[in-house]
Amino acid sequence: MHLFHAPHTPHTPLDQEHAEALLLEQHAERQALSAVRGANFTQCLNLHHLAADLELVDPRGRPHLMHGKDLFDERTWNKFLASLQHAINILSLTQSAEPLVKLYRTWLLTKYTQRYRWLSTPAQIQWFEQVTALVILRKVMEAKHHAWTYQQDEHAFADSWCAMEMRNLMTLNSMTTEIAKAIHHIVRQPEQAKEMIEHLFEIQATRLLDRLVPIRHPLPSLPPLPEGVALPQAILPPIAPPTGQAEVASQNTTKE
Numbered sequence: 701m702h703l704f705h706a707p708h709t710p711h712t713p714l715d716q717e718h719a720e721a722l723l724l725e726q727h728a729e730r731q732a733l734s735a736v737r738g739a740n741f742t743q744c745l746n747l748h749h750l751a752a753d754l755e756l757v758d759p760r761g762r763p764h765l766m767h768g769k770d771l772f773d774e775r776t777w778n779k780f781l782a783s784l785q786h787a788i789n790i791l792s793l794t795q796s797a798e799p800l801v802k803l804y805r806t807w808l809l810t811k812y813t814q815r816y817r818w819l820s821t822p823a824q825i826q827w828f829e830q831v832t833a834l835v836i837l838r839k840v841m842e843a844k845h846h847a848w849t850y851q852q853d854e855h856a857f858a859d860s861w862c863a864m865e866m867r868n869l870m871t872l873n874s875m876t877t878e879i880a881k882a883i884h885h886i887v888r889q890p891e892q893a894k895e896m897i898e899h900l901f902e903i904q905a906t907r908l909l910d911r912l913v914p915i916r917h918p919l920p921s922l923p924p925l926p927e928g929v930a931l932p933q934a935i936l937p938p939i940a941p942p943t944g945q946a947e948v949a950s951q952n953t954t955k956e
Contacts, residue, residue: 725858728793797934
């Protein structure tokens with residue numbers, strides 16, 4: 701690749717620093733993409749074997765369901781962004797993923813609805829942390845896609861392959877969502893409609909996983925990260941995927 705090659709032009713420390721930052725963001729994008737390849741956010745949870753819902757008990761002993769998809773809700777996310785006191789680069793995984801995860805968790809636990817304060821057991825807290833980590837990865841990748849597609853920001857993605865793959869993912873997400881809306885209009889029985897929609901998303905999720913092997917756009921290799929440089933913890937998958945999927949994700953992240 702051209703990242704570290706500029707024939708007849710000496711590298712300055714600033715050039716090298718920029719090149720390493722770009723390479724780190726490219727690796728981060730591929731890692732994030734492998735973690736959020738779901739037709740919708742609930743499918744992302746399924747891919748990581750995370751429950752779609754979590755049962756909580758309020759101080760009066762009454763049970764409540766916390767839906768994982770609510771943590772991804774667009775209105776909730778926009779309220780969170782509006783609450784930030786300092787600007788944050790939403791288009792950078794390496795600069796912003798970890799701060800966003802911490803800020804979002806703190807905001808949900810202290811500033812948003814009280815149900816998030818009912819998290820009490822280690823298992824509940826672990827679920828909350830894993831789901832919010834996925835929320836941030838998906839939100840940043842979607843923000844990159846929006847800037848790249850609708851604002852013609854050619855620098856939104858550091859890796860052009862991730863830009864094309866994210867475009868395919870968002871197109872599929874949009875199509876599947878429209879079909880789900882049509883099912884709700886046609887099928888009058890809520891349970892039957894829910895089963896049909898879940899089946900639809902399962903089919904699309906399977907197709908997305910199948911695409912990891914016969915990739916439509918050949919996956920260009922990335923140089924390895926410099927010695928001593930690692931991805932921020934927030935960009936790593938919240939939990940390990942199944943062995944076969946982990947091997948594919950590893951191949952997609954780094955091909956030396």
